[in-house]
Structure formats: structure tokens, C-alpha cells
Amino acid sequence: MKLCIYTNAPELGNDIADVARIFYGQLDYAVYPLNEPAAGDAGLALRVSDEAAGQTRLVSATASGAVTGAEQAGYAEESDSLERKRVRKRTVKLAVYAILRRETGIQPPWGALTGIRPTRLIYQRMERGDTYEQALGWLRNSFDVTPEKLRLLKDIIQVQSTLPPPAHNQVELYVGIPFCVSRCAYCSFASGEIGSGKLVRPYVDALLYEIGRMKELLQEKDITVSTVYMGGGTPTSLPADEMGRLLEALRPLADGREFTVEAGRPDTIDREKLTLLRASGVTRISINPQTFHDETLERIGRRHTSAQTVKAYELARSLGFDDINMDLIAGLPGEDEGMFRESLDRISELKPDSLTVHSLAIKHASAMHLYNALLPDGRMTASMMSEADRAARALSLRPYYMYRQKYMAGALENVAYARAGAECVYNVRMMEETGHVLALGAGAISKRIAPSGGRIVRAPNVGNIEEYIRRVGEMCERKEALWNTDLNRSGEN
Numbered sequence: 001m002k003l004c005i006y007t008n009a010p011e012l013g014n015d016i017a018d019v020a021r022i023f024y025g026q027l028d029y030a031v032y033p034l035n036e037p038a039a040g041d042a043g044l045a046l047r048v049s050d051e052a053a054g055q056t057r058l059v060s061a062t063a064s065g066a067v068t069g070a071e072q073a074g075y076a077e078e079s080d081s082l083e084r085k086r087v088r089k090r091t092v093k094l095a096v097y098a099i100l101r102r103e104t105g106i107q108p109p110w111g112a113l114t115g116i117r118p119t120r121l122i123y124q125r126m127e128r129g130d131t132y133e134q135a136l137g138w139l140r141n142s143f144d145v146t147p148e149k150l151r152l153l154k155d156i157i158q159v160q161s162t163l164p165p166p167a168h169n170q171v172e173l174y175v176g177i178p179f180c181v182s183r184c185a186y187c188s189f190a191s192g193e194i195g196s197g198k199l200v201r202p203y204v205d206a207l208l209y210e211i212g213r214m215k216e217l218l219q220e221k222d223i224t225v226s227t228v229y230m231g232g233g234t235p236t237s238l239p240a241d242e243m244g245r246l247l248e249a250l251r252p253l254a255d256g257r258e259f260t261v262e263a264g265r266p267d268t269i270d271r272e273k274l275t276l277l278r279a280s281g282v283t284r285i286s287i288n289p290q291t292f293h294d295e296t297l298e299r300i301g302r303r304h305t306s307a308q309t310v311k312a313y314e315l316a317r318s319l320g321f322d323d324i325n326m327d328l329i330a331g332l333p334g335e336d337e338g339m340f341r342e343s344l345d346r347i348s349e350l351k352p353d354s355l356t357v358h359s360l361a362i363k364h365a366s367a368m369h370l371y372n373a374l375l376p377d378g379r380m381t382a383s384m385m386s387e388a389d390r391a392a393r394a395l396s397l398r399p400y401y402m403y404r405q406k407y408m409a410g411a412l413e414n415v416a417y418a419r420a421g422a423e424c425v426y427n428v429r430m431m432e433e434t435g436h437v438l439a440l441g442a443g444a445i446s447k448r449i450a451p452s453g454g455r456i457v458r459a460p461n462v463g464n465i466e467e468y469i470r471r472v473g474e475m476c477e478r479k480e481a482l483w484n485t486d487l488n489r490s491g492e493n
């Protein structure tokens, strides 16, 4: 659908379009001056004005085309300019939401929320003195979030409150392996097929160099590593000898810590690699079925079968892995609720220690748009997410973090569930942006969080694999500069 936005607040065009996407899914939009006459063929036209009205300002919004309706909202002018911008944006979005909600009759699960981290809003309110019940009440009243999602947030916050808080002199260490054995249709990660493997050795050499320099930095700054996460791509797509070199270098940093390796593709793991991971102190791995239907796996370009997933999982268990995560995706092309329930039944039999349920996000970068006609609608995906919630809780897995993405089916979310004690602390700190991250490898982004105010300063590595190999010294310098910055004084953001 095409959305035409006529407004005197053109800088809010994308925010207005984001609200429309809650109801209509993906859509393109164009912004025009407020008084321009409407084009006749508009699928949906929104006219939004924000005008001074005495001590307050008045937002007037009208919708025409696919739906018709009008809404008005007033808001007080704030003296603080940042707060003024925030309140103005929120009022405009809520006015547009109110029309579309009323005129379409659709109750979006997350109401008017368009951000990716609803938990952050709760924490912000709590920092200002709210109890979490008050913060949840504010979300319900201001953003129309459904009771089911409020309960999810409440449970997540309760579990997170039992996890160790990050310390200022610690970092979460991320190591990125941007290779995979083949490309899934929905993949939007910065990863390339491992292909002939000619880049693998130079890439691992570059990583070893970066690890060495970062060990010196950590020592100099008296910083310790709190958790280690090797992600990608699929790290286990590396040949065993290259994986071994890397794990050997990481061992002194990872020893005794939570150490996760994404072994997501079952067709990349075997006894030799799993034994190596175990012997190198890896505490947690992911083996990701995504679905237990082979025809869907084939359709989305994952070149493995569900039997391979089960075999890899059982092998990992037999080798002593006692913390295994599995990922499922709700809303895959060609799947309905019955098929998704069958995948959940298989999960219930296998009993992983954690389960991460994604609702399919269709990104422009992926080839998934080719399957649009086969995609289940938002209502069906929502019902799949509810089923997954029930199945996870029946396995005594509790929700412990969640996030949303743009282009997500049914404006839903991704939720991670874990048994008590199997929560991945690295993931929580990443999602909530509470821990400093020292990130190595192509495309990895290091972050430091300012002690007061939570301002985040970043140092990204280049994403292109060959560039990274060539410029690894410069990537180290970027991180050294980041950790030499006095965040209390720097105004950088």
C-alpha cells in the first residue's frame, strides 16, 4: 500500500509511517506539504498538522482513502527542547494511532508502541520513581498495550531483576564470524557464504591479532571480561582447525565465564567440533531448528533437515552440553498454526534449556519478499506466538528478554525463554544496553555506556570481510580510542 502524508511536520514523516505500518504492515510513503491537494488514487492519506493554540499546541490528524476519520490532541509546550521534541512526536503518533485503531477496528498487540525495546520504557519510568506496576499502567493507558503483552513485560522484568547487574570495570566480549554455509532466504546478517574458504584463514589471523591487542587493552585498563559470545553468521561453519585456533586464543579471557557459541546450523556441527567447544570452556550453544518441517526448511533455503537438528542436539547432550538454546520462527512461508504447533511439540519432547521464538521479520535486504503470497497473516502469527508462550511455560521456561524489529509479521516480537539459571546474561545486557561491549570481527560494534545518563558511545568495525582483514590495526585503534575517552567529559554520541 502507498501512504501519502500531508503535514507541516515533515521531519515526523517516518514516525507517522511507522504507526501506519502497525496496521498495514510494510508500506511505502511519501511526504507532501500540508495544504497540497490529495492525489486521487491514494491507498491511505494522512493529513497531520501541529499548530500553536495558546499555551498548548494542537495536533489535528485526518485519514482518508483506505480508512476515514479524524482525531485531535493537545499538549503543553515543554521548556526543555529535548522533552519538547519527544512530547510532540509522541502526541502526533498517538493521534494517528487513535484514528487508525478506531477506523480499522484492529487492536495491535503492542498498541501504539513502535520502538524495539518496550522494556526500556519501563526501566526509564522506574528510574524516575515509578514502581514497575505504575510503569506498566502508564504503558497500558498511554499506548494501548494489550494485557497479554503487559504480562510478558512484567514477567521479563521480574526475571531480569534476579540476574547479576553489569559492573563498570567489566565488558561483554563479542566475537563475530561472518561466514555461513549457505544463505537462508530471510537472513539479514552481515555474513557471506564460506564458499571456497579462501578468506577463512586470513580472517582468523586478523581476529587473533585483534584479540591479542584487546588483551593488552583490558590489562592496561584493568578491565575483566564478564561474558563471551561468539556469533555471526554461524561460527561453527569454520573448519575445526580454525575454530580451534580461535578458541585457544579466547580461552584465557573466557575461562570460567558464561561463554556462548552460536552453532545454529545443525549441518555445521559434528562430534569433533562439539568436543572442541566443550574442551574450550564453551558453556552454552544454540542449535536452531527454526521449524521441524523439511519442506519449509527447503523453501527458506536452509540446507538441512529436522532429523539433522535432532541428531546434532542429541550428540551435544551426549557430550555433556547442559545449556542448549533452540530458535523457532513463527510465520514462516507456507506454515499454519497446526504446523507451528507440531514444531512446538517437538521442542517439548527435546526440552532445550532455552527457547527463542522469533516472529518473522521481512527485511528489504533478504530475498523473503519472494514468498509474500505464502506468508501467514499477522493474526495467525500472533496466535502462533501465544501458542509458543504456552508451550515454553509448560516446559518451565520463563521469558527473560524480548525485542521487536521493524517489518515484523503482525507487529509482534521476538521472545527468549529459559529455565531458571539458563538465562543468557550476555543477551540481556545487549538487549537492554546495560553492559559495555568489546566487539571483535567484521561488522562488530563496540559500545561504552556513560556512567551517568546511560549515553552510549560506539566504535564500529568495518563490515566488509576483506576490508576488515586489511585494516584490523585501525579497528584496534578505534577501540583503544573509545576506551581512552573520558565519557563524563565527551559530548560524543
Ligand code: SF4
Pocket (backbone or CB within 6 Å): 180, 181, 182, 183, 184, 186, 187, 188, 189, 191, 232, 233, 234, 264, 265
Ligand atoms: S543460518 Fe543464520 S547466519 Fe546463516 S544464512 Fe541462515 S540466518 Fe543467516
